[in-house]
Amino acid sequence: MFILTTVEADVRVHPRDLNKPPLTAVTDVIEQLYLDKVVQDLGLVVSIYDIQQVQGGHIYPNDGAAYFKARFRCIVFRPFVGEVLVGKLLSCNKEGLRVSLGFFSDVLIPDYALQSPSYYNEEEGVWVWKYEGSDMFMDIGEEIRFRVASLRFNATPTSAQLQQQAAAAAAAAAADGGQPPPAGPTVHSPLEVLGDIDGDGLGLTCWWQPVAEEEPAAS
Amino acid sequence: MKIIELNAGLLSNHEVAQVLQERGADPSAGLNTRAKASEKTVYEYLVSQAGGIKARQELQALIDELKPFGLTRAELVQVLNLAPASAVEVHLIVEDCEERLDEARVEALIAVVGRYLARPAADAAAAAAADGDAMQE
Numbered sequence: 001m002f003i004l005t006t007v008e009a010d011v012r013v014h015p016r017d018l019n020k021p022p023l024t025a026v027t028d029v030i031e032q033l034y035l036d037k038v039v040q041d042l043g044l045v046v047s048i049y050d051i052q053q054v055q056g057g058h059i060y061p062n063d064g065a066a067y068f069k070a071r072f073r074c075i076v077f078r079p080f081v082g083e084v085l086v087g088k089l090l091s092c093n094k095e096g097l098r099v100s101l102g103f104f105s106d107v108l109i110p111d112y113a114l115q116s117p118s119y120y121n122e123e124e125g126v127w128v129w130k131y132e133g134s135d136m137f138m139d140i141g142e143e144i145r146f147r148v149a150s151l152r153f154n155a156t157p158t159s160a161q162l163q164q165q166a167a168a169a170a171a172a173a174a175a176d177g178g179q180p181p182p183a184g185p186t187v188h189s190p191l192e193v194l195g196d197i198d199g200d201g202l203g204l205t206c207w208w209q210p211v212a213e214e215e216p217a218a219s
Numbered sequence: 220m221k222i223i224e225l226n227a228g229l230l231s232n233h234e235v236a237q238v239l240q241e242r243g244a245d246p247s248a249g250l251n252t253r254a255k256a257s258e259k260t261v262y263e264y265l266v267s268q269a270g271g272i273k274a275r276q277e278l279q280a281l282i283d284e285l286k287p288f289g290l291t292r293a294e295l296v297q298v299l300n301l302a303p304a305s306a307v308e309v310h311l312i313v314e315d316c317e318e319r320l321d322e323a324r325v326e327a328l329i330a331v332v333g334r335y336l337a338r339p340a341a342d343a344a345a346a347a348a349a350d351g352d353a354m355q356e
Contacts, residue, residue, distance in 0.1 A: 001300070002230040009220035036257035042222060046261050047239060073227060075235055077261075084297060084311050086268060102264030103257060147311070201307035208307050 001079040004049060005042060008071045009033075011054075015064035026054050026070050034074060038190035040153050043078030044104060077104060079148045079193060086145050086205065089138060092127050094120045099144055099195065106189040109146060113196035115203050129203065136207060143205045146195035154190055229292060231299040233273050236265040268300070273336070281335040288328055289319065302336035304329060 011033075013025045020028070027048070034045045053071040060067065079085060087099040087107060096114070099107040111120070111127075118129045121137075129136040138144070157165065197203045243252025244262035254262070273281075278299065285295060290313065297312045309325050310316045320328065 001232070002235045003225075004227040004230055005222060006224040006227050007220055008223050031255065035255055039220075042225070046235070047242065047258050049238060071223065075230060075238065080293065082314075083293070084301060084308075086301065102267070103261040145311075199311070201305075201311040208305065 001077060001083060001085060002046065002075050003043070003078050004073055005076050006052070006071065006073050007034075008069065011068045011070045013066045013068065015066075018066060022057060022066075022068070023051065023054060025066075026068050027051060030070060030072060038153070039076070040155065040190070043076040043151075044191055045074050046077050046103070047075045049073040049075055078151070081148055081150060083148045084145060084202075085148065085195075086143060089140055089142050089144050089204075091140065092120075092125065092138065094122075097127065097138065097144075099146060104191075104193075106191060107146070107193045107195055109195045109197055113149065113194075113198055115198055131207075136204070138204060144197065145202055145205050145208075146197045147199065147202060149194045149196045152192040152194060154188065154192065156190065157188060229296050231278070231296045232265045232268060233278055233299060236262060237275070239265070277335060281331070284331050284335075285328070288324065298328075298332060299336070302332055304333065 009030070011026050011029050013022075013029055017025045017028070030051070031048060035047065036045070038044050049072070051070060051072040054068050055070075056068040057066050059065070085101065085107075087101040090098045090100040090105060092098065094111070096108060096110040098105070099109060101107065111118075114127060115129045115131070118127050120126075121128050124137075126140070127138045129138065201208050239254060239258050239262040240248075242254045242258060243249075244254035244258045246259070246263075248254075281299070282295065285298065290298065294313050301308060301312065303309045303312060306322070306325050306329070309320070309328055313320060316325070
């Protein structure tokens with residue numbers, strides 16, 4: 001699920017950091033800018049692997065900062081389509097499941113990608129897979145194995161779009177029955193991984209354990 | 220910024236965990252290390268999956284043993300990441316499994332993987348099952 005990517009970027013070192021050795025200063029800035037951030041069409045940068053080249057160090061008039069050009073390699077979380085991953089079930093609603101990988105919580109498994117036939121149990125708020133007559137509940141916190149169907153990068157919304165979203169949410173809540181819209185801003189996910197668990201071996205890992213009990217046999 | 224090379228290589232979870240460990244993401248390394256909180260979270264996830272970090276030499280030995288199975292690079296990385304312990308998992312990882320590997324080869328693959336990448340959770344479950352069987356008899 002991780003790839004190594006070579007990136008070249010312009011790095012600006014603030015004047016207060018000019019007493020540090022240049023490599024350290026540049027590394028600190030790169031870590032601050034890239035670590036734990038999603039780069040559009042690339043993935044989630046997990047760590048810096050190495051710095052291959054640092055050039056420059058020019059200081060321009062009116063700006064005391066030093067400008068470098070750095071070439072470095074970073075470890076990026078970017079699962080490929082068809083890869084099988086294991087995560088924990090974070091939450092579910094009638095649109096599907098949300099799985100977390102510890103460091104990444106935006107894995108969505110939409111309702112059509114669940115084992116068929118599955119149905120949503122309204123009272124308990126969990127999905128249930130009807131396998132050969134017995135109900136297999138998908139409980140929160142269970143380990144779940146899924147296959148990556150696609151990656152979706154969402155561009156950061158501009159302030160105009162944010163206002164539109166807020167207005168739409170307020171209108172929808174008012175139409176629902178005069179209740180106030182959910183408090184707080186809706187969280188924007190820059191990277192969403194869409195998964196599917198429709199297949200042998202996919203779904204809760206405890207369903208497919210090779211144990212001689214009443215778990216479904218893999219056939 | 221410019222992406223020079225999008226994919227300079229596919230990394231297995233073990234390799235990434237080793238890089239993070241060198242940066243000090245291990246909880247036992249203390250608080251004053253280069254690793255940031257996000258890297259520690261990633262390290263935690265990777266360790267919980269693999270049940271421990273395997274050294275490069277062990278991994279190399281495992282990769283050499285897996286060569287005769289003819290897996291593609293992506294499938295090899297997935298085997299290292301997921302440590303399949305059952306035929307179902309192998310079928311998930313290997314495309315066109317029925318055509319490329321027959322049942323005996325699948326069992327052999329699982330055996331090879333089991334020797335190098337025994338998952339503690341699976342071991343506990345297998346031990347419990349063995350105990351259960353013994354008691355029933």
